[in-house]
Amino acid sequence: MDAQIIARWQFGITTVYHFLFVPLTISLSMLVAVLQTIWYKTGNDNFLRLTKFFGKLFLINIAAGVVTGIVQEFQFGMNWSEYSRFVGDVFGAPLALEALLAFFLESTFIGLWIFGWDRLPKKLHLLTIYLTAIGTMLSAVFILAANSWMQNPVGAVFRNGRAELTDFGALLTNPVFLVTFPHQLSASYMVGGGLVAGLSGWHLARLHKARKEAPEGQDLHYTGTSVKAEHVERDITTWRWAAKFGAWVLLVASLFVCLSGDFQGKVMTQVQPMKMAAAEAHYETSDSPDFSVVTIGSIDGTEEVWSLKIPKLLSFLAHGNFDSQVQGVNDLVEQYEKDGFIRDDGTQTELQKQYAEVLKTVPVEARPNVMVAYWTFRIMMGLGFAGMGIAAWILWVLRKGRNPMPGRLWMTAMVALPLLPVFANSFGWIFTEMGRQPWIVAGVMPTWTAVSPSVSAGEALATMLLFTLIYGALAVVEVGLILKWNRAGLPEVEPVEIVEDEDAPLSFAY
Template identity: 60%
Template sequence: MNAETVARWQFGITTVYHYFFVPVTLSLSLIVAVMQTRWVQTGHDKFLRLTKFFGKLFLINFAMGVVTGIVQEFQFGMNWSEYSRFVGDIFGAPLALEALLAFFLESTFIGLWIFGWDKLPQKVHLATIWLAGIGATLSAIFILAANSWMQNPVGATYNVATDRAEMTDFGAVLTNPVFLATFPHTITAAWMAGGGLVLAISGWHLAKLNSRADAWSAREESDADAHRWATRFGAWVLVVAGLGVILSGDFQGKIMYDVQPMKMAAAEALYETEGGHGKPPADFSLFTIGSLDGRSEVFSVKVPYVLGWLAEGDAFAEVQGINNLEAGYNQGELVNPNNELQRAYRDKLQAIGVENWHPNIPVSYWSFRIMMTLGFIGILIGLYTLWATRKGRLPKDSGWWTALMTIAPLAPLFGNSFGWIFTEMGRQPWIVAGVLPTASAVSPGVGWGEVLFTMIVYTLIYGILAVVELGLLFKYAKAGLPVVETPTVKDEDEPLSFAY
């Protein structure tokens, strides 16, 4: 065991944990904004009740996201100081913008939204939740721009005198092809998680109400009307966002193959180059078993013609395999021959040396497939829900429906997580693709024991926070829709009242 291994485990644990909250925050902020907009447009109480109900769940999730996200930036200095020193000139810029512009915009207007129900004019108050949602999306833009630079380091060169990467074009960082593909894929995937959550909670309540439909009170009838709208709305969000994930994922795959061909090869467990006009087409692997050393294929089940299309939009395109790519890299080829930073850093990289050029093949291969499978499951649940609630129908309170409502938010949420695992693990052995190896990025003065201690502490704290988070979500989700009065703007001398 060494410091690099433990530091990678720590960053992986904290990042995956933190990312459980990110997609829900990104999507639920704007979903709540849509609900409040419908209330302002129609004046119907059901939309106000839904706004406050899901707004409370959004705030719980947002608070947890902030707490768990703080640790992420500290780790760059604690465990990855060499990385911070090398890329700080570039990586720090989008992170600074995320904190100064996006996060403060988001947090400021969330505060105004919480305390402004009976103090701000109705449309001004509505604007605060929209601005908070826009702030969350801006935050995603800058974070994804920073991460995309690690996948494809554009707009930078290498300064031999300082031994650091230096920015040459910030515009190139924000128009990075990887970012332009990753942003819509991440946002639509986040909306799948938010849509699944709304569908699951309202769908569960709707089935419970249906079990006693013969004796509904006026309030229960009102609850059923609101939950039916939210269930179908969540299902539509899940399905439409799922289609967006498929389309953006196809675009992202082609960009990935262009700038990170090894990641594509690892995702397919493709050991030898396949395809090319005049040759048998490259096949998409449904199931592959590799050798213990991860360097050859033992058994596979494949679909012909698909992989070439995924990589280059041409069913007969040549797709490079792991072994062929490694042979080229060992002979001095660049990961991306058109990348300025990789060209400038070539001599230093040869001095550092890289032993293994490929990532962990089983992790890359299966995380890619689990991500896709969970996404398709989410879309199917959304379609089934729309069919089950068509023409005024209500779902039956059964074990089957409860299972679907449990899976509806978890499938896209875990799909998001496995997507990030694939994105980060598939980039290895690089922390900056084609430039800085992960092994060269750890803090030189920090031993593995120190990193292990902090990893254990973080994991225990995060475990406690998970119990608190889930307890609060279950408590307020199970409580159902609140009874509300239409907020009115009070006299300016009256004290603010907390809306929750």
């Protein structure tokens, strides 16, 4: 067993699991704020009920996200001490700001939002959920700035045997960060929109069927939820509005994902030409190359066996025109062996340039895992487009006041819709991180040099199994709570009145 491989598996498992909660936290906090704003402006309690329903799901999700996220930073010191030593001066700055600014902003104002329904004026209470949502986005800013530096290490120099930060502003103006942040933010709103649309469409179909089958004036019962006869139309109207709202959020976010993804691809080609080549199974450098719809490559990842392609499209995706040259995997491997890591335009960052002499003494297998990069990229796109298709179908079915029936196709789509963008996000990050290999810091630090020298393979395996079991148990609890709250349907609400007695105990609104 290799301690480095096990450590990578452990970090991959815990990171992918943690990231299941991150996009939903980012998007659902703001969507709940929007729902509460509509209630505040209109006084319509249907929107208060939606706020409470999706607000509870947001709280369940953020709790699981915080618990699983703490483990990530511990692993830097546990399994990746050499990485922490080498990049701590750079990587520590955005992580510290994430904790000091973003996390404290989230934790402070989410507490005020939970306990302040009957203590704070409505406008001030509404502000607390917006500040919570801003905190989640700030957290994404600093985390993505740190990760973008690993993809394109700017604003640092090699000094005293490690990377030292010389320009913090360069981290926030890194071209990789400037395209990654809007891309990830948009992708997160696909997740939030998918959850709102999927759950609402599921309830709408069930309730509509129960109304059609029950005698007029009778209370309805479906999936363990009871709805009084006089509230049936109210609930159908509410779920119908929410389903359309979620579908529109998903579709609009998808548009921004596609646009930002196009810019991201061009930046990726510039700073990590090998990642673009691997993503397209593009083995040989060529002018006006074709985009691969499906490619079957050799086992060793050195040549194409069979492919289906769109003429010249890869040239446009990489450089914005149909007549440019795109470097291939094999040529980039030869280039590294001869001249070291070089970006697409022949340049290097200051840190890459200064560290080049050290790398001449460090063995590096420059060829990435083409199969993983290629297929994760396509699975990401396929799941995203599937979610877009379902969202468009929801809007089509609900046109002109129509309501769906809970057929097998509809219910399967409603269950799948919250999951498709989540897994698209996950596969996107697997591509981002695996496509950077063999580098943990692109062009500077090979992954195999970053692992803790004192951690044995057995120790790494034991902790990997332990974390996997714990996270599995958390998954059961998380899914159980979400299903339980979803089955309960829209909560009944009372008029919100401010408690004047300062000594009265705080009430938990959920």
